Amino acid sequence: MDAEKPMAGDNQTQVTEFVFLGFSGIPRGHAFLFVVFLAIYLLTITGNIMIVALIQLDSRLHSPMYFFLTHLSCLDVCYSSVTVPKIMANLLHQKPTISYNQCMAQMFFLMSFAGSECALLAIMAYDRYAAICQPLRYSNLMSPQVRVPLAVFTWLWGFLDSALHTALATNLSFCGANQLDHIFCDVPPLLKIACSDTYVNEMTLHIANIFMGLSPFLLVVISYVYILSTILRIRSNTGRRKAFSTCASHMVVVIIYYGMADVNYNRPSTGYSLEIDTLISTLYCIITPMLNPLIYSLRNKEVKGALRKVLGLQEKDSTIPSKE
Template sequence: MALGNQTQVAEFVFLGFSGITDGQTYLFVVFLVIYLFTMLGNIIIVILILLDSRLHSPMYFFLSHLSCLDVCYSSVTVPKILGNLLRHQHTISYNQCLAQMFFLMAFSGSECWLLAVMAYDLYAAICQPLRYSCLMSSQVCVHLAAVIWVWGFLDAAVHTALASKLSFCGAVQMHHIFCDLPPLLKIACGDKRVSEIVMHVATFFAGMSPFLLVVISYVYILSSILQIRSNTGRRKAFSTCTSHVIVVIIYFGNGLLNYNRPSAGYFLEIDILVSTVYCILTPMLNPLIYSLRNKEVKGALKNVLESQRKVYASSQKQ
């Protein structure tokens, strides 16, 4: 049914797993394990930061927000994928598609700027140690976190409003496994230039701008680290930055491929691989990267487990 120049769409069909008929049960298990590890890892990070007073610092305050974003980020896509794999019917309603795209872009936009703020926090700690308490006071941190979340949702609202005006002709089959702006634009008909231009412009401000801030911060950080005379001091400073650098490379690299790859020359399998790494695997990897390389997080986990062991032992004696 058409309303003006817009085709009324009831649902979209995902073609991402259309070539897999016998292995969907295995895919369900894989995505379920990824989702459970994502939830467990990020929730543990948040709980440790809340419980251990040694982790009450700007760095871990922003890390807790990163974990919250990753929990939300993964929950937007994976439960729907799991449901579709169980039903062997890969569809999503029009309204659910727009809602999924909105929250996906909101959380991804917020995470980009959060990583930039975390880089600035490292810059302030290493390059401006005497002014650090002023530059990253608790009030400043709360304001920065609020701006990050608000920005993400405002950016997503613009894209979703434009996407809601797109027209769709014929079969509404999406070459993907969840709703996102690039695959939605691919199947839209009519004039979609405004949405495409806004997407690329927003990618610059929401993606490249924070990435440039990260690069600038690390130029100053590297310069300061190289001036440290002690080898132990240099190793400690490098160790502090390594986890964040790994997350930045994974996140921004996959984000650039996801939202700015050319419309031609990509196969469906590559589209799915890039989006799966960007939206599903990265939220699982973040807590692993930060916990495995962070002595303070591992120490906090050890203390919590030890205290729980003592509580359990005392209860058994009673």
């Protein structure tokens, strides 16, 4: 397949496929990397599906917190599936490529799920705020009439933002340049090789980083300021530990996700080697979705109790954890 074709009316060329250079610095060992990525992907899919299944099977987990956790797991499955299978396929080919249309589609869904996860983590922080700081009003604040529209909003939040970036990206000209210093299609590497004016795209990306990334993060910070102030006013050590445990897993996920997203999208365009860029992108897009089910299953007593119950390992004298 040709990488480019003549454009009518001028001497420029229009790119029909892109070549990923992310693993070009590793000429050997692609088979080993394929096995590693396959193991990570299978662990991601299995772990997140397990979380969803446990929540559906155990009535003790039918609460707003786990309702939102179900959506987080679904997002992680979608998020990982957009990039990892194509990365694995490219590892088996000498020339890792992706067609222009596939690149636009991958970028659209990648940014959609990333934006949705940012919004969802903010709503999950608000859920913890309502549970700890407004316990008497919690059932009303997080009723089905409230949490279902909030969940729908998180998905729409990401898709609308991604549609804007993708529409702008389709108007870019590449003049034959088709080598991406990346391992999947995303806005920043596409802007680097575009030969047309990218000012509107760059400004839109910066504005979106504020509204789509910073705004949800500020909501998370504000929620946890109130949560921590409430926890510190609890006189009982047991009560403080119990209150903190209800949001500990979410805090860990927030720190990892927003931290990796910031490093991935806000690092300087120069000063990093291709290998470092590839590592950062891998951690953000591939490792993070795998960590979420591990964090929630290892740190959450209710999830571990549900897993033991499903596996038939529930002890007769074990106490049922209190509902969060």
